[in-house]
Amino acid sequence: MSFTLDNTRMTDRALEIADRVENFVRETIAPYEKDPRKTSHGPTDALANEMKAKAREAGVLTPHILEGGDHLTHLETAAVLIRSGLSPLGPVACNVAAPDEGNMYLLGKEASPELKERFLDPMVRGEMRSAFFMTEPADDGGAGSDPMMMQTTCKMDGNHWVINGRKTYITGAEGAGLGIVMAKSDDGACMFLVDLPDPAIRIERVMDTIDSSMPGGHAVISIDNLRVPASQMLGQSGEGFHYAQVRLSPARLTHCMRWLGACIRANEIASDYANRRMAFGKPLVDHEGVGFMLAENLIDLKQAELMIYWCADILDTGVLGTAESSMTKVAVSEALMRVADRCVQVMGGQGVTQDTIVEQVFREIRAFRIYDGPTEVHKWSLAKKIKRDWRKANEA
Incomplete structure (x- = not known):
């Protein structure tokens, strides 16, 4: 089932790219879902590189970044990334997976021409992976959802910055060629390319x-007297939180895009099962308890899609969209959790096996409700906005 918003501003180029991505993911990448190189810490680099080579040959590697460096709009990107997510391996194969996709977006927006050539270009070509070093261990009192708690420090020494600290849940650190490291100076948060x-x-x-689903898994990291040339700081000392927001608001949204695609596919599998499986004299789908779950899935999938396109449209106006991306992250992650759970339930025992991707999609969506900010943190942020807006309105 194809889910593409009927929107007159969706371009032909985006739909053409999206169609090619969907065909590639369904026909070429989905068969890799049984590959033994698909490990508990994500697909191995050997598997990822093999799939990327096929994507390069098919013309769908890093499809949201066009020749010459132009980037699709957020609205166009949604059409493409939703299709890439039709297999959990699709975003890796097409080079649009987290954290690389968000890191490429950040560097494309904020890095100097020299840093783009050094770090961004090989990432776009699919030759280098990256990691984003922000979260810190709770037992160190470090930064999690509250970045103001950051304990990792950076101090100037000649023409270098010296960084010390620990990080955790660092996706893809093992095997990465670029680390985007956040640390705290006397001026505030800083961001470095390492x-x-x-x-x-x-x-x-x-x-x-x-x-x-992500190559390299999630690592705990120690940083001991790391020396980084001053030229590899992004922006100026104290501007790190600004750059983090430039990255994080769109990254929350692209997570929603990819996992919507995965849940569309899981629902296809569950629907096929319910139409083929007989129980008590009729197909499962004819039992209201099952048929209604699949109907509810269609509703949640469509609402998630509409939220994604709504938020993408706002980001395309140039607004940072922090509140909108928080709302979308909450609504979509919770809706997709319901979809994934119903898919497992519809398929019964088969749904908890690894015979299909339904079991993996359930696990991935459960994690998605936490990373890039748990539901409760985003709700708290929105509640603070409600209070600020109320005060502003009543002080006027």
Whole structure:
């Protein structure tokens, strides 16, 4: 089932790219879902590189970034990334997976021409992975959803910055060629582009987590006297939170796009099962308890899609869209959790096996409700906005 918004501002170029991406993911990448190189810490780099080579050959590698460096609009990107998510391996194959997609967006917006050539260009070509070093261990009192708690420090020493601290849940750190590291100076938060591997950055361990779609898994990191040239700071000292928001608002939205695609596919699988499986003299779909769950899935999928396009439209106006991306992250992640749960329930015992991707999609969506900000943090942020807006209106 194809889910594309009927919107007169959706361009022909985006729909053409989206169609090619969908065909590639369904026909070429979906068969890889049984590949043994698809591990509990994500697809191996060997598998990822093999799939990227096929995407390059098919002309769908990094499809949201056009020749010459132009970027599709957020609205256009939605059409493409939703289709890429039709397999959990699709975003990796097409080079639109987290954290690389968000990091490419940030560098495209904010990096100098020299830093773009050094770091962004090989990422766009699918030759380099990246990691975003922001979250810190709770047992160190470090930054999680509250970045003001950041404990990692950076101090100037000659023409270098020296960084010390620990990070956690760093997706893709193992095997990455670029690290975007956040640290705190006397001026405030700072952001650095760091060549990886570096002996000053040590992977303590790669955690075993519920999700398994992203290469490199999620690592705990120690940073011990890392020296970074001043030229590799993004912007100026103290501007790190601004750059983080430039990245995070669109990144929340693109997460929603990819996982909507995955849930569309899971619902296709569950619907097929319900129409083929007989029970008590008729197909499962004819039992209201099952048929109604699939009907509710269609409603949640369509509402999630509309929220994504609504938020993308706002971001395309140039507004940072923090509140809108928070609303979308909450609404979409919660809706997709309901969809994934119903797919498992419809398929019964088959739904909890790895015979199909339904089981994996359920796990991935459960993690999605937490990363890029848990539902409760976004609700709290929106509640604070309600209070600010009320005060502003009543002080006028």
